[in-house]
Amino acid sequence: MNSLKIFDETYSNKKNFIFLIFFELLNNAEFENLLPNEYSILLKKFNQNLQYKNFEKLDLNIILKEDNKSYFIKIFESIYSNRFSSLLGNINTALKSKIFLDKDLKQIGKILYEELDNKANETDFYNAIIHCLKFESFHVLSIVNQEDLIDDWISISETGQLRINYNMTNWSPIGSKIELKIEKFNDDFFKFICLAKAMDYDSREILLVEVHETNIKIQDGFFYHYHFESNIFLYKKPIYDFKNDTFKTEIDDYHFLFQRKNLPLSVH
Structure with a gap:
């Protein structure tokens, strides 16, 4: 690639x-x-x-x-x-x-x-x-109302694995699929939280582990990402191919296709 x-x-x-x-x-x-x-x-x-x-x-x-x-x-x-x-x-x-x-x-x-x-x-x-x-984007941006993105989402296509440093834990990552929560945080920001499946070495329990968290603003077809504690601006990422129940964006340098979690998963 x-x-x-x-x-x-x-x-x-x-x-x-x-x-x-x-x-x-x-x-x-x-x-x-x-x-x-x-x-x-x-x-x-x-x-x-x-x-x-x-x-x-x-x-x-x-x-x-x-x-x-x-x-x-x-x-x-x-x-x-x-x-x-x-x-x-x-x-x-x-x-x-x-x-x-x-x-x-x-x-x-x-x-x-x-x-x-x-x-x-x-x-x-x-x-x-x-x-x-x-x-300022490789993509044709989707101009989306903020309320349309507040939901629980799950990735149905990924170009890479979003991960933390698992060497510092007892966990082992499972696959590249992630769950995304977009929710209201305060008058200025929304939360953008990504969770991935992992297995505990000792208990063999399957866990949902947080692998990404930022505060965001949604404007003009972009997620503007800010540090989750300091609110210092970090970067912006595109929102594209929005079709009500699905949309695409980038996290790190990986591309993700998300679908609303309450729907039957599509095959991609």
Whole structure:
């Protein structure tokens, strides 16, 4: 699974695309001219990844800030509009890129051979990036009334396991399904509490263990998460694909599809 981090959200896909984004950004003249410091940071990161042949994750937050976001929108729109004339058209043209100067071209050629097929999917990737930069979400947000989300929910699809440090307990986690409680807390906040099943080593008892708790505000299609004790703002996460009895959101970097707990569980 490859993932791209932009601000508070992570875009994940089974297809490789991180190398493609590195290559197109580092060969974009507008990026180098408009944001030379950010260009240098990304080039250093690219060379590190190249050394270890690891192109699975890219945290664009290392170069992306609120005050340069408009530049990145312009840069990615330029890359998108010129994607069919990119240097990454075939191995021979790509090898002529200045980012490969003084590199082992035989090694680079092997990497390019593996990565070139990913250009077939670049339209989807760049559409997602541009959408996220403009609307601060990879998703089409659901504008939901707060009251519609107050309930007990259960996940029916998860991309990962939400967990605590079980090494400090006598518990062993069971599966990746979680239960979510969204409830009124006070005049300013709601509670967002996640519980997961675990088994006690000694008693073999099945428990529901709290694995996440934040105070939240619900606004403009986002959960705004705050520390459950200090109320310090932490991050915001999208609410999308809301269909009255189901909705999707992110917790940490995992995606969850939730269904109201009082309904028969759907199969996904």
